[in-house]
Amino acid sequence: MKIKSKILAHEKSIIQIEIGNNYYPKNFLTEENVDIKNGDSEQIKSHHLITEGMVLLDTQMLFSTPQTIIFEIDEESVVMNFICCSNIETHIDQLESEKYSKKNTHNIFYATKYRATIKIPAFEQINYFCIILSKDFYYNIINEDWKLHEKFSKNILHKKSSYLTSKYIPFTPAIQWVIHEIKNCNRQGALQKMYIETKIKELLIHQLETIITIPIQKDQIDEDDYNKLLEAKQILDNDYVHAPTLAELSRLISLNEFKLKKGFKACFGTTVKSYIIKLRMEHAKELFQNKASTVSDVAYKCGYKDVSHFSAAFKNFYGFSPQKFKINWDYIHFWITGLLLLS
Numbered sequence: 001m002k003i004k005s006k007i008l009a010h011e012k013s014i015i016q017i018e019i020g021n022n023y024y025p026k027n028f029l030t031e032e033n034v035d036i037k038n039g040d041s042e043q044i045k046s047h048h049l050i051t052e053g054m055v056l057l058d059t060q061m062l063f064s065t066p067q068t069i070i071f072e073i074d075e076e077s078v079v080m081n082f083i084c085c086s087n088i089e090t091h092i093d094q095l096e097s098e099k100y101s102k103k104n105t106h107n108i109f110y111a112t113k114y115r116a117t118i119k120i121p122a123f124e125q126i127n128y129f130c131i132i133l134s135k136d137f138y139y140n141i142i143n144e145d146w147k148l149h150e151k152f153s154k155n156i157l158h159k160k161s162s163y164l165t166s167k168y169i170p171f172t173p174a175i176q177w178v179i180h181e182i183k184n185c186n187r188q189g190a191l192q193k194m195y196i197e198t199k200i201k202e203l204l205i206h207q208l209e210t211i212i213t214i215p216i217q218k219d220q221i222d223e224d225d226y227n228k229l230l231e232a233k234q235i236l237d238n239d240y241v242h243a244p245t246l247a248e249l250s251r252l253i254s255l256n257e258f259k260l261k262k263g264f265k266a267c268f269g270t271t272v273k274s275y276i277i278k279l280r281m282e283h284a285k286e287l288f289q290n291k292a293s294t295v296s297d298v299a300y301k302c303g304y305k306d307v308s309h310f311s312a313a314f315k316n317f318y319g320f321s322p323q324k325f326k327i328n329w330d331y332i333h334f335w336i337t338g339l340l341l342l343s
Contacts, residue, residue, distance in 0.1 A: 001075045001134055003055055008068040014044055020052040021075065021134040027051045029193050040064060049196060053137030056196070058183060061126040066119065073114040076159070078138040080200075080207060082106045082179060083168065084127035089119040094161040098168060105168035106175060108207055110152065111161045129179055131200055141201050149208065164207075173237055173279060174206045177286060221263055228253040229263045236272070240279035241303040246272060281317040284310075288326050295322045 005015035014034060034046040041064040049056040073079075088101040093115040120126060133141075135156060142149065155162040182199050185192065221229070232253045236243055243249075249272065250257045264272050280302040287298045299310035299322075314322045 001073065001077065001132075003073050003132060005069060005071045008070055014069070015046060015048070015057070015071075017048065017050060017055055019050060019055060019134075021136055023053045023134070023137045023140045024051075027193070028189060029196060051193065053134040053140075054200075055132045056182070056200075057128070057130050057132070059126070059128045061120065061128075062124075063120060063122060065122050069118040069120060071114070071116045071118060073111065073132065076110070076112055076135050076156075077114060078108065078110050078133045078135065078156070079114070080106075080108050080131040080133070080203060081168075082129040082171070082175070084129060085125060087121060087124055088126065090116055092116045095163065097163070102168060104171040104176075106171060106207060106210075107168045108152070108164040108204075109162065110156050112159050114161075129183075131203070141197070141204060169210050170234065170237075172206060172210055173240075174282060175203065175210070177282075178203045178206065221266060225255060225259060225263055226267065228255045229260070229267050232260060232264060232272070233268060233275070236276055236279065240276050240283070241301065243276045243303065277313055277317060280304075281314060284314060284322065285318075285325070288322070293326075295326065298322065 001019050001021055003015060003017040003019075004013055006013040014036070017032070028051065030050045032048040032050060034044060034048075036042065036044040043062045044059070045061075046057060046059040048058075083101045083105050084103060086101055086103040089099060090097060090101060091099075092111075094113070095109060095111060149164065152162065152164045178199055182196065182203075185195055185199075187195050232249055232255070235249065235252060244252060246257055246260065250260050253260070255263070261272065264270075264275070268275065270278070284298050284302050287293050287301055295311065296307050299307045302310065304310035304313070311322055314325070318325065
């Protein structure tokens with residue numbers, strides 16, 4: 001598989017990577033950095049993690065004049081795509097897509113051969129994160145027969161380029177956090193490979209959760225109400241620490257409480273209250289990874305005024321107390337640090 005990217009006005013490639021298509025669990029990751037600066041007129045930084053069957057690209061660009069970029073993959077690939085900027089015009093051969101990018105949205109697509117023409121306006125900060133997988137690598141992290149992506153898998157089987165869903169979907173806090181963890185991974189060697197592969201699987205789970213359920217739910221509910229329920233979910237995603245009451249949320253989205261309660265459960269498989277708890281508990285788990293965080297600190301940062309209420313919610317959600325989790329995490333952190341020092 002060859003992956004190439006270049007500015008149309010330039011001869012030199014920004015990205016030029018060639019990998020095999022097979023998945024090899026014992027291969028290490030190699031790292032590559034591109035750093036191009038031409039005064040204030042052109043700034044490109046791109047960090048790549050590369051192994052057989054997988055390339056991860058984390059790219060930032062800024063231009064003082066409009067530019068057109070050609071991006072190509074010469075063989076079959078599955079791409080987990082995360083767009084962190086707006087106003088980018090994209091045309092993709094064989095794939096119908098939204099003309100302009102929307103900030104903090106994601107999708108997954110399969111292409112037999114991928115060629116995209118990307119038009120970048122002047123002074124637009126570009127942030128782009130994607131994971132390119134060979135078909136073999138993809139099917140090593142997800143079973144091709146699983147019902148949760150049946151249509152998408154059939155398109156791959158019949159070599160029909162397609163998106164998993166027709167529209168890009170907004171990031172969730174979980175997706176943002178996993179991307180953050182990948183970008184800030186400082187492990188090396190076998191531990192780095194294990195960690196990145198685990199995070200790719202985790203990211204895929206979060207993508208499938210947000211993408212696959214939406215088209216099914218939308219058919220079950222009035223479109224106007226459905227859009228209001230999506231708005232409610234986004235409000236909670238944005239600030240679950242100071243989450244509004246059910247009555248306040250109802251007023252914010254202009255939907256009565258009965259429709260909000262019933263519709264939210266139908267669309268997202270959980271109640272408003274349970275969803276807020278889920279977001280808070282996931283945030284609590286992240287905060288405990290900082291050794292300096294105490295249980296009372298984490299409780300307050302997750303929106304709880306009473307530590308005992310927080311502890312009860314945490315134990316109900318994870319099956320053990322926050323104190324026990326913190327002790328176990330500190331031990332795991334100590335063990336991993338020891339391994340890294342020995343390697």
